[in-house]
Amino acid sequence: MNNLWIKNSQLVEFQFRGSVDANRRYPATDVPNLSRNNIMLYGFEVYAATQVSTAPSGNTVIADADVDKIFLTLRDINKKEFVYQYPLYNLIRSNVGGFVTLIKPRRINLTDCNVIVSDTTGIGANEVVLLNMFYDKI
Amino acid sequence: MNQHEIIDMMDKVPVEMLPELYQKLGWAGDYTQAPGKECKTIPVSINNTSGLRTYMQPDSVLDRSVIKAIEFIDDTTSALNPSIRNSSGDLLANPSASELAGVVFAFRDLDQEIAWVSAYTGILRLNGGKYLMTNLKGISWQDCYIYLTGAALALPVVTLRVWYDPDPADD
Numbered sequence: 001m002n003n004l005w006i007k008n009s010q011l012v013e014f015q016f017r018g019s020v021d022a023n024r025r026y027p028a029t030d031v032p033n034l035s036r037n038n039i040m041l042y043g044f045e046v047y048a049a050t051q052v053s054t055a056p057s058g059n060t061v062i063a064d065a066d067v068d069k070i071f072l073t074l075r076d077i078n079k080k081e082f083v084y085q086y087p088l089y090n091l092i093r094s095n096v097g098g099f100v101t102l103i104k105p106r107r108i109n110l111t112d113c114n115v116i117v118s119d120t121t122g123i124g125a126n127e128v129v130l131l132n133m134f135y136d137k138i
Numbered sequence: 139m140n141q142h143e144i145i146d147m148m149d150k151v152p153v154e155m156l157p158e159l160y161q162k163l164g165w166a167g168d169y170t171q172a173p174g175k176e177c178k179t180i181p182v183s184i185n186n187t188s189g190l191r192t193y194m195q196p197d198s199v200l201d202r203s204v205i206k207a208i209e210f211i212d213d214t215t216s217a218l219n220p221s222i223r224n225s226s227g228d229l230l231a232n233p234s235a236s237e238l239a240g241v242v243f244a245f246r247d248l249d250q251e252i253a254w255v256s257a258y259t260g261i262l263r264l265n266g267g268k269y270l271m272t273n274l275k276g277i278s279w280q281d282c283y284i285y286l287t288g289a290a291l292a293l294p295v296v297t298l299r300v301w302y303d304p305d306p307a308d309d
Contacts, residue, residue: 002157003169005206005273009253011242033250040144042165051258053239053288058189093259098266102166104148104156132254136165 004043004100007136010034013055013128014072014115020123025073025114034133040105043134046072046091052130059128067092069119070129075112082106085116088129105136164273173269174206174301181219184284186294188240191283200279202305205245207269210238210260211297219297230295235261240288241296245274246281257284257296269301 013029048064055061062070071085083103093100115129139147144163151159160166167173184192211219211232218229233241241257253274260270284296 001168001170002161002166003268003271005165005167005271006253006255007164007273009255011254042160042163045259047256047259050236050239051256052242054188056242056254056285056287058287093268094265096266098169098268102160105145107145132256134165136163 003098004102004134006134008039009132009134011056012110012131012133013057013059014113014131015059015128016117016123016125018125020117020120020125022117022120025116028110028113028131030111034108034110034135039107039135039137041074041103041108041133041135042105043100043102044074044091045093045100045132046088047130047132048088048092051092051094055128055130057128059126060124061130062123062127066123069121069123070115070117072115072129072131073113074106075109076106077109079109079112088115091131100134167271167273169268169271172301173271174204175303177299177301179211179220179297179299181222181295181297182284183222184286184291184294184296186286186290188286188289191285192296193281193283194279196280199304199308200300200302201277202308203277203302205272205274205277205300205302207271207301208243208255208260209262209269209299209301210241210243210257211299212238212261215261215263216297219295222295230293232295232297233291233293235264237288237291238296240286240291242285242287243298244283244285245272245277246283247276248278248281252277257298260298
């Protein structure tokens, strides 16, 4: 029975810039390492403040109490939303028995990926959703 | 095999065969057994100031190995680290799980960071007993580092355990 192996990974932030509004899309912060190279995404997981309290960038990571209000959408280079409004709670490995989400590999367009919030209560401006993207270079 | 060939192949492979294919590609593996052939516990005396990095000590065996998993030891798993002592000679306590939320580990090769992990997700007991599994080759262990992104720890130590498959020449 399998679980994900990390071959390469990159931390990606989705920042709630300015005011936090319900149903507004907050895109991923561009990461040149992912944009420039030929990479294939094959898995990902989310960190809330219990897993990573502060991102390496210095930004505050969202509280665990807020993960049930946030949904992730990923788009590939063909503009296809192959992961659409996935609840963040299920992407935190300690919530799901230690399993990490594996997907059919995709080349993604990072800044087309986004999160939305259904309820803004408690989410602070400039906090981030922190995603660890697992990829391979081919 | 290039990206397009892999993506094309994935579309043709039946879903039930994907786990086997992912194993062949090195993206997934069996979590029900020990992740590597050998393991070592590494207590690290850290730069205990928020925002600072602590680099690992050189380890030529790990440099030549495939790193298969990393585990972080909190004070519930093991109250004391195995070797780092205070000035009175007492072993220092390991950090709590909530303290380890302020710790991120970066794996590097000679050029750049190639993978990041949260120390909290490396605590076995809090993640369904499943190891934080990796498949990392070409690591330069002395260039890997602990990054204290959160507040300073109560005590300046982080204990980690690395599972690896050694180079056959080292076996």
